[in-house]
Amino acid sequence: MHDERTMPEDDGGGEPQADRTAVEDSLASHLERQLEHLVLSGELAPGERLNEIHLAARFGTSRGPLREALRMLHAKGFVTTVRNRGMYVRAIGREEALEIYDVRAAIFGLAGRILTDKVTDDLLEHLYLALGEMDTLAAARDFDAYYRANLGFHEFLLTSTGNSSLVAQYHSLVDKLHLCRARSLVQAGGLSVSNREHREMVESLASGDKFRAQEAFFRHVERAKMRFGSTAG
Amino acid sequence: MHDERTMPEDDGGGEPQADRTAVEDSLASHLERQLEHLVLSGELAPGERLNEIHLAARFGTSRGPLREALRMLHAKGFVTTVRNRGMYVRAIGREEALEIYDVRAAIFGLAGRILTDKVTDDLLEHLYLALGEMDTLAAARDFDAYYRANLGFHEFLLTSTGNSSLVAQYHSLVDKLHLCRARSLVQAGGLSVSNREHREMVESLASGDKFRAQEAFFRHVERAKMRFGSTAG
DNA sequence: CCGTATTTGTCCGTATGTATG
DNA sequence: ACATACATACGGACAAATACG
Numbered sequence: 001m002h003d004e005r006t007m008p009e010d011d012g013g014g015e016p017q018a019d020r021t022a023v024e025d026s027l028a029s030h031l032e033r034q035l036e037h038l039v040l041s042g043e044l045a046p047g048e049r050l051n052e053i054h055l056a057a058r059f060g061t062s063r064g065p066l067r068e069a070l071r072m073l074h075a076k077g078f079v080t081t082v083r084n085r086g087m088y089v090r091a092i093g094r095e096e097a098l099e100i101y102d103v104r105a106a107i108f109g110l111a112g113r114i115l116t117d118k119v120t121d122d123l124l125e126h127l128y129l130a131l132g133e134m135d136t137l138a139a140a141r142d143f144d145a146y147y148r149a150n151l152g153f154h155e156f157l158l159t160s161t162g163n164s165s166l167v168a169q170y171h172s173l174v175d176k177l178h179l180c181r182a183r184s185l186v187q188a189g190g191l192s193v194s195n196r197e198h199r200e201m202v203e204s205l206a207s208g209d210k211f212r213a214q215e216a217f218f219r220h221v222e223r224a225k226m227r228f229g230s231t232a233g
Numbered sequence: 234m235h236d237e238r239t240m241p242e243d244d245g246g247g248e249p250q251a252d253r254t255a256v257e258d259s260l261a262s263h264l265e266r267q268l269e270h271l272v273l274s275g276e277l278a279p280g281e282r283l284n285e286i287h288l289a290a291r292f293g294t295s296r297g298p299l300r301e302a303l304r305m306l307h308a309k310g311f312v313t314t315v316r317n318r319g320m321y322v323r324a325i326g327r328e329e330a331l332e333i334y335d336v337r338a339a340i341f342g343l344a345g346r347i348l349t350d351k352v353t354d355d356l357l358e359h360l361y362l363a364l365g366e367m368d369t370l371a372a373a374r375d376f377d378a379y380y381r382a383n384l385g386f387h388e389f390l391l392t393s394t395g396n397s398s399l400v401a402q403y404h405s406l407v408d409k410l411h412l413c414r415a416r417s418l419v420q421a422g423g424l425s426v427s428n429r430e431h432r433e434m435v436e437s438l439a440s441g442d443k444f445r446a447q448e449a450f451f452r453h454v455e456r457a458k459m460r461f462g463s464t465a466g
Numbered sequence: 467c468c469g470t471a472t473t474t475g476t477c478c479g480t481a482t483g484t485a486t487g
Numbered sequence: 488a489c490a491t492a493c494a495t496a497c498g499g500a501c502a503a504a505t506a507c508g
Contacts, residue, residue, distance in 0.1 A: 025316055028498095063495095065302060065474085065475065072305065075307075075309050080258070083496090090305075103396070106346075107336060261496095285473070300474095317504070472507100474504075483493100485494100487489105
């Protein structure tokens with residue numbers, strides 16, 4: 001609430017929470033990341049109204065850059081716009097979420113297909129190592145650590161393809177799934193189950209059969225879709 | 234109807250080409266589509282600098298909505314931004330274009346996979362009909378008509394999946410490929426070649442084998458990638 | 467090092483549209 | 488149905504930072 005904007009000199013203790021230390025990108029881009037984080041973390045819930053003035057005050061900026069940030073989120077599909085009504089956090093329904101899972105599966109399948117032509121001993125060693133770690137974490141029921149390891153495992157596979165467009169598209173789809181109200185964070189259900197799938201993926205890579213790899217990667221996501229569909233249905 | 238925006242008074246001869254008749258969406262969204270069209274048509278070439286003031290004057294608007302439009306294009310990946318330098322039409326290099334082709338192939342492959350579970354007699358009849366038309370157009374060397382028929386053929390396949398996310402992602406990727414300076418518009422080379430691939434796609438759908446269909450669709454895009462890679466390489 | 471041009475961000479005024487009492 | 492309050496949409500002007508010659 002009190003403003004204390006960019007007045008010629010003042011400053012010294014204002015800016016409610018605009019701690020943009022290393023200013024390197026535009027304010028609008030900065031706000032976009034902030035907002036995207038709030039949306040993805042659920043602090044701004046799907047369907048929630050986004051009031052320009054309130055948000056601008058919250059970030060200690062004017063409405064100009066904030067509107068630009070919201071437009072970017074709109075273009076990325078995180079926000080819906082109603083003319084003369086305002087912007088709302090996008091709410092994704094069950095059907096659309098299932099559709100997105102399919103696209104994500106196809107892209108992840110492509111990752112498997114590409115990787116079969118890029119497998120090296122180092123890569124396989126790294127993957128088997130990660131598999132072992134996840135097995136022990138699963139056995140220890142350390143859900144949090146398993147979750148992080150699982151994330152790193154997938155990230156490593158994606159980036160190893162060397163296809164940055166693939167990685168970007170995949171992340172974009174994963175993010176969009178966070179906009180589903182009834183999203184099931186159940187990585188609890190599948191755990192050793194999930195890791196069996198991981199092992200099949202790695203072994204398919206080791207076999208050098210690109211069709212098998214593509215299908216193994218594809219089905220891994222499809223099974224996540226199944227788990228989502230059964231819980232959120 | 235005609236615009237005559239909120240001008241207090243002045244004005245009298247502006248609005249070079251701001252014919253936005255049925256105003257239903259925001260001015261920013263309108264400008265975004267205009268700019269996107271200019272970019273995709275090549276009138277704004279990849280790498281070209283985008284001057285806010287000039288563009289605002291060109292469209293007869295103020296900087297606010299124009300900047301919002303540019304931010305949307307930035308979020309969509311059609312424009313790059315350099316802080317305090319300005320925005321430029323994104324220029325996609327050969328390597329990135331090849332990457333995008335792969336992602337596009339995967340998504341199109343998914344379309345084939347999905348369609349095998351949705352084939353009806355009507356659908357197959359429609360496809361075989363389109364195949365015949367394209368054959369005659371190819372025999373007549375009517376490139377332009379073939380191009381349009383080809384577009385409609387692919388569009389029909391995509392939308393028939395019923396997966397709107399898939400359609401949107403596919404279109405987004407196709408659009409991005411237009412940002413490649415050395416893009417080869419050679420649909421001239423493959424024509425009856427291309428239609429042989431189309432026939433294989435339809436027949437794979439008719440066979441009901443989803444793996445075969447997925448692969449046929451996938452390879453159709455991959456061959457387009459090859460043709461692109463050999464001409465632009 | 468200086469002058470200019472451009473971007474960036476802010477602020478204000480007004481019109482328009484929506485919601486509410 | 489009318490009046491009021493509020494929010495968005497757009498335009499214009501200004502100040503500051505930076506890039507470039």
